[in-house]
Amino acid sequence: MSKSQMLFEAAQKHIPGGVNSPVRAFKSVGGTPVFFKAAKGAYLTDEDDKQYIDYVGSWGPAILGHAHPEVIKTVQEKAEFGLSFGAPTAIETTMADKICEIIPSIEMVRMVSSGTEATMTAIRLARGYTGRDKIVKFEGCYHGHSDSLLVKAGSGALTLGVPSSPGVPAALASETITLTHNDADEVRRVFAEIGEQVACIIVEPVAGNMNCIPPEEGFLQTLREVCDESGAVLIFDEVMCGFRVGLQGAQGYYGVQPDLTTYGKVIGGGMPVGAFGGKKEIMSHIAPLGPVYQAGTLSGNPIAMAAGLKTLELISAEDFFETLTAKTTKLLIGLQQAADDAGIPFTTNQVGGMFGYFFSEQKNISRFAQVCQGDMERFKKFYHGMLNEGVYLAPSAFEAGFVSIMHSDTDIEQTINAAAKVMKTL
Numbered sequence: 001m002s003k004s005q006m007l008f009e010a011a012q013k014h015i016p017g018g019v020n021s022p023v024r025a026f027k028s029v030g031g032t033p034v035f036f037k038a039a040k041g042a043y044l045t046d047e048d049d050k051q052y053i054d055y056v057g058s059w060g061p062a063i064l065g066h067a068h069p070e071v072i073k074t075v076q077e078k079a080e081f082g083l084s085f086g087a088p089t090a091i092e093t094t095m096a097d098k099i100c101e102i103i104p105s106i107e108m109v110r111m112v113s114s115g116t117e118a119t120m121t122a123i124r125l126a127r128g129y130t131g132r133d134k135i136v137k138f139e140g141c142y143h144g145h146s147d148s149l150l151v152k153a154g155s156g157a158l159t160l161g162v163p164s165s166p167g168v169p170a171a172l173a174s175e176t177i178t179l180t181h182n183d184a185d186e187v188r189r190v191f192a193e194i195g196e197q198v199a200c201i202i203v204e205p206v207a208g209n210m211n212c213i214p215p216e217e218g219f220l221q222t223l224r225e226v227c228d229e230s231g232a233v234l235i236f237d238e239v240m241c242g243f244r245v246g247l248q249g250a251q252g253y254y255g256v257q258p259d260l261t262t263y264g265k266v267i268g269g270g271m272p273v274g275a276f277g278g279k280k281e282i283m284s285h286i287a288p289l290g291p292v293y294q295a296g297t298l299s300g301n302p303i304a305m306a307a308g309l310k311t312l313e314l315i316s317a318e319d320f321f322e323t324l325t326a327k328t329t330k331l332l333i334g335l336q337q338a339a340d341d342a343g344i345p346f347t348t349n350q351v352g353g354m355f356g357y358f359f360s361e362q363k364n365i366s367r368f369a370q371v372c373q374g375d376m377e378r379f380k381k382f383y384h385g386m387l388n389e390g391v392y393l394a395p396s397a398f399e400a401g402f403v404s405i406m407h408s409d410t411d412i413e414q415t416i417n418a419a420a421k422v423m424k425t426l
């Protein structure tokens with residue numbers, strides 16, 4: 001029995017399902033989740049001392065690779081001064097200034113402790129600001145696990161087959177209108193009918209919770225237009241793609257400015273962090289400036305701010321995103337070649353350092369329905385084959401993959417060689 005098997009058995013006694021977040025449980029790929037004890041650069045080491053090339057990167061934050069020496073040093077130094085104050089600290093202002101300097105659409109920003117908190121509060125703020133209750137989201141997009149947003153959601157909810165969770169009051173769910181992602185015509189039709197009742201549209205501008213799905217040409221622009229016409233607030237959930245597909249995230253990449261943006265992952269440098277920010281006119285409605293309430297004991301935690309600021313500094317280096325994008329492209333060209341050589345129907349998506357792969361006859365996958373049509377049995381076999389070869393990928397066909405700046409050419413070539421071997425067994 002491996003140590004992971006023993007640890008998983010032990011974990012199930014007091015932790016529901018043995019995990020503290022469902023997508024970790026390997027439910028859709030089967031088998032035992034790997035328990036890790038260390039991470040450095042592009043690698044993970046499991047409890048049995050096996051090393052893996054990692055393309056999960058803690059679900060995105062590890063853009064600099066794991067345990068980057070400068071981030072670790074900053075965290076250690078900051079920790080000497082105390083872990084939490086529950087009172088204002090200078091570094092929170094430094095972080096707010098930094099975000100506003102990098103992201104033109106953000107005039108004010110509030111730090112929280114997770115992406116879920118950020119999106120949940122952005123929704124409340126949009127409702128408070130507009131005085132409207134209905135919200136629009138898209139099937140397959142995941143915006144954390146707050147009640148209003150767990151309706152036809154992606155990520156672990158979809159992986160486990162419960163995209164609309166029990167426990168969400170029907171009355172609340174009925175205020176969430178779920179539309180087809182990337183269908184601009186449907187958005188226009190719905191807004192022509194009820195646009196004036198809608199508080200906000202929330203969208204992952206690059207959807208990373210139903211694999212990796214970029215916006216179709218004009219989709220984000222349509223969202224901007226219908227929000228301008230109806231007075232609804234446009235929220236970009238950039239928890240995953242923010243500071244990942246480019247320094248200015250998806251809004252910089254596609255040139256569409258939202259009213260509010262939510263963040264997490266990269267801005268915490270691996271620590272638990274979230275943020276929401278945007279137009280001053282809207283953000284002024286947040287307490288204590290305005291009446292819309294939001295709070296958090298650990299919000300703006302100094303250690304998390306230090307890790308995040310150091311990460312933002314390092315990813316702001318010239319050519320950082322060009323290099324990250326080139327590494328990701330090299331990986332995907334290699335995977336495609338490996339599949340083609342083995343005669344396996346396969347295609348990939350990429351936006352900057354974020355990627356997806358599909359066992360599918362179709363190309364240019366841009367719709368949720370197409371993702372669901374992928375060959376899930378092949379995905380599972382490929383997943384376990386790669387795991388066996390020492391490559392750690394997301395254990396779900398509904399999650400994006402992430403490359404870090406520490407993935408070397410050798411790591412990527414090793415990954416492609418592993419894929420070539422595994423593809424032949426499918």
Ligand SMILES: N[C@H](C=O)CCC(=O)O
Pocket residue numbers: 021022023024059142155156208209240399
């Ligand atoms: N897609 C999720 C996060 O972005 C996966 C991580 C989790 O739910 O534990």
